[in-house]
Amino acid sequence: MVRVENLTKRYGSFLAVDNISFAVQRGGVLGFLGPNGAGKTTTIRILSCFHPASGGSATIGGYDVFRQSIDVRRRVGYLPESTPLYPEMRAREYLQFRGKLRGMSRDERTSGIRRVAERCWLGSFIDRPINQLSKGMKQRVGLADAMLHDPDLLILDEPTIGLDPTQIRETRNLIKDLGERHTVMLSSHILSEVEQICDQTIIIAAGKIVATGSPQDLRDRFSEQGRVVAEIKAEHKDIEEETRKITGIQQVTLADANGWVRTTVSAKAGCDVREDLFKLAKEKNWALRELRREGATLEDFFIKVTAEQQTVRAQ
Ligand SMILES: Nc1ncnc2c1ncn2[C@@H]1O[C@H](COP(=O)(O)OP(=O)(O)OP(=O)(O)O)[C@@H](O)[C@H]1O
Numbered sequence: 001m002v003r004v005e006n007l008t009k010r011y012g013s014f015l016a017v018d019n020i021s022f023a024v025q026r027g028g029v030l031g032f033l034g035p036n037g038a039g040k041t042t043t044i045r046i047l048s049c050f051h052p053a054s055g056g057s058a059t060i061g062g063y064d065v066f067r068q069s070i071d072v073r074r075r076v077g078y079l080p081e082s083t084p085l086y087p088e089m090r091a092r093e094y095l096q097f098r099g100k101l102r103g104m105s106r107d108e109r110t111s112g113i114r115r116v117a118e119r120c121w122l123g124s125f126i127d128r129p130i131n132q133l134s135k136g137m138k139q140r141v142g143l144a145d146a147m148l149h150d151p152d153l154l155i156l157d158e159p160t161i162g163l164d165p166t167q168i169r170e171t172r173n174l175i176k177d178l179g180e181r182h183t184v185m186l187s188s189h190i191l192s193e194v195e196q197i198c199d200q201t202i203i204i205a206a207g208k209i210v211a212t213g214s215p216q217d218l219r220d221r222f223s224e225q226g227r228v229v230a231e232i233k234a235e236h237k238d239i240e241e242e243t244r245k246i247t248g249i250q251q252v253t254l255a256d257a258n259g260w261v262r263t264t265v266s267a268k269a270g271c272d273v274r275e276d277l278f279k280l281a282k283e284k285n286w287a288l289r290e291l292r293r294e295g296a297t298l299e300d301f302f303i304k305v306t307a308e309q310q311t312v313r314a315q
């Protein structure tokens with residue numbers, strides 16, 4: 001559905017998107033995840049034909065984003081970061097106006113507005129002036145607009161930002177639902193959102209893709225490098241010295257815990273050091289009251305990979 005190859009965007013000498021490539025299959029919800037300033041909006045604007053790129057190529061449904069922008073726009077619905085609506089228009093008038101701009105006939109507009117009003121729960125506020133609507137309602141009008149021409153691909157830039165918890169939940173359910181019939185690409189920096197609604201994830205940081213996979217894949221990949229926590233009664237320096245001798249240990253952190261020493265060790269991927277720690281405690285005759293593997297979360301993974309990339313860019 002979407003194919004991006006070596007896409008680059010410079011603002012002056014600043015490289016906002018740095019040679020990224022990815023493909024999105026038809027159907028399902030793809031999460032484009034990254035911290036502030038990662039390049040999410042820039043990439044999305046390029047894909048929705050709002051921005052030219054500085055290099056590379058992108059196609060949507062086989063159409064070239066740069067050379068066949070009319071065909072691309074026909075197939076893409078785009079919800080920008082802040083929805084630009086005309087405040088003096090009523091929501092219905094706005095949707096009529098947008099439908100006309102897209103070349104939809106009167107009948108197509110009428111049936112299209114009925115369909116999106118229902119899907120986005122516009123209810124009676126469809127006949128109210130936009131400047132009287134709350135932020136969440138405006139967001140729904142924006143989403144209704146993006147869906148009006150029944151596009152194959154919906155690109156949503158932070159669709160739940162600024163909404164209240166109920167609306168966030170409803171919007172997430174709606175997006176999940178939309179993923180059954182359309183292809184949805186959404187940007188977010190909210191990990192739990194991506195975990196809940198996305199089938200696939202692309203993590204971008206400082207203009208580069210740092211990881212791709214399903215939320216579960218990413219979590220598994222990170223948990224291979226999980227930490228082990230042990231609570232031991234012994235001298236700090238002895239624990240430090242002896243644990244560092246265990247094969248595969250990368251980092252040891254010690255902290256006092258009511259007369260015990262909470263020892264957190266991280267080991268190389270694939271090394272489970274619990275047994276070695278147990279044997280060590282037994283051999284040294286240290287009391288051991290806890291020994292467990294700390295499960296990694298997607299948040300741990302996100303923080304790790306994005307921090308690494310930001311450090312690379314700063315160098
Ligand atoms: N018009 C512009 N001129 C110059 N620099 C820009 C412009 N638009 C974006 N940038 C820079 O490009 C980088 C990427 O911005 P972008 O808006 O794509 O980030 P983002 O991932 O969408 O972040 P956020 O989560 O804050 O929305 C940022 O460093 C930003 O300052």
Ligand SMILES: [Mg+2]
Binds near residue numbers: 041042081
């Ligand atoms: Mg953005």
